[in-house]
Amino acid sequence: MNLIYLDNNATTMVAPEVVDAMLPYFTQEYGNPSSIYDLAHGANEAVKISREKVADFLGANEPKEIIFTSCGSESANMAIKGVLDVNRNKKHIITTRVEHPCVLNLYKDLEKRGYQVSWIDVDSKGDLNIGQLLELVTNDTALVSVMMANNETGTIYPVDKISEAVKMRNPETKVFVDGVQAAGKIPINLKDTKIDLFGISGHKFHAPKGVGALYVKKGTMLSPLVVGGHQEKGKRAGTENVPYIVGMACAAQLAKDSLNDELTRVKSLRDKLEKGILSNVKNAVLNSKSSNRVPNTTNIGFQYVEGELILLHLNDEGICASSGSACTSGSLEPSHVLRAQGVPFTSLHGSIRFSLSRYTTESEIDYTIEKLPLIIQKLVKISPFQKELNEIFK
């Protein structure tokens, strides 16, 4: 049985080209970039070139705006804590109800430490209430933090327009964008925006786990999260993770080159999957309803059937997906993103996310469209909500 991997928003396969690019930096070019001899020169040069590639990938003005980190969570923590630390007189933060937990939980923590956090709502399609956000910007607003694309639904938030409008109201307010789910899926051109900080994570676009980056717009003051040596111009101490930085840069270049494929072929496969499920499964409801979303993601709720049970049966057919269901997470809480959108309990617990990549093939999508209705059919029979299901299926 072949494996069909439709969980690329969780993590991705490392591209074979990326592995090839990394390998020499383990056993041959293993020098410390800070050392003086020729061996180190190769490593130093590799980091320099990687920085240029990642800067190009994100459309930064200059390579030095890129700081390498260990993951998306570190990028977010560094950005948020870093700017708040240099703007200590300002105590107000604006963010959304649908951020990734790595950002969300940090703001909840800051709330306990005396910050006032305003949480912006989304509508039933998942789109952000931008009017509400802008009205809340005051002189005391230190930071506005909005993700570029949502991990669960794929909804894109217009962060370029938001950053522009925020700066009109208060030029001193910093704008951080969690770009983890956008990188590699849609074009990013930071130099044309007013975004100050933008975080990415390598393993979401076919680089390995354990490497990320933070874009810090030139002139943005930021105190470091990891204090120590002079690496990354003193903004992030710790010997550069050369092979992984090289890997992420290679993945960034590949992602940029295949962006057209993502926006056309991957998108049409996603649309095919979505239509295939919605037309073949009567109790299926689309949760990713925004007209503006990344090309690889869909989120579909199955009424009166529980998500973990669907995933377990998909797994038995070799299909990997994920769910916003309470039962698959350690927390036993259903998805905060779908709840913010007002997804009813009838389909909330049975919501499944499918996320494709450029490695997804048409035959994999066809296989999924064939198997999923059979699974749902089987599980519907187990459900105690027969009366309600009969209404839907009649």
Add this chain to the structure above:
Amino acid sequence: MWEYSDKVKEHYKNPKNVGSIENADAIGEAGALACGDKLKIYLKIDNGIITDAKFQTFGCGSAVASSSILTEMIIGKSIDEVRKITNKDIADELDGLPPEKMHCSVMGHEALEDALKNYFGENQTPHNNDNKEKIICNCFGVSESDIIKAIKNGAKTLDEIKEINYAGGGCARCIPNIKMLLDRYVKKDTEVNSVQFILKINKVLETDVAHELGKDSGGIELVNVEDKDVYVKLTGTCSSCKNAALTLKNFVEKQLREHVDEQINVIEVK
């Protein structure tokens, strides 16, 4: 991914006795749609013996497995035998459930109890525990008095309670109630008054600390105490030692935190 036993996997993949029974002698329910799990159980009872059982479950893999195995466990048994089945028996029959999933076995048990009440014409509304012990953690069947006992025996945190009787280690829904009990029953012995606090600090400095520093012909004096900040002055050879800061953090502060208060900060006065 959860670590499910082979038996759990077998039962969610191919659940036994799925469906409803027409003209069932008893029907029981547990759970709710909003919580993400709901179970309905149907029984056919003849001469006090359960002759058939069927279930319908909205829930995760372990919820389906718990329901499925429960029907197998009760078919052919007398009502008296079935009454003795606990949620732990259901979990054991499945070769165990992950702690976070123990509530699935509880749900199975609750539906069974509900069905028996239905059979005997009792009120099926959430049952009244007035004459029974109040259960706080349903997953592990831990009562309020068990938790209070654990606190009186020295448990001060959620984790310590969990270590003693597993309460709160399952689905975690009872954690707010356990926290309430902790707030009510944990003695606030950290709230000693400031004079006692200073005396305690001084005693540690004069005995353990002074003794150790004395070995290097050094000494220490208490200068001031503000909240949890303890100001000290190093004397003798210690006052000019380049490792003084290290001594203060690694030794003096550690001793004070261990013997007096975990939040103490030691600050050197020159």
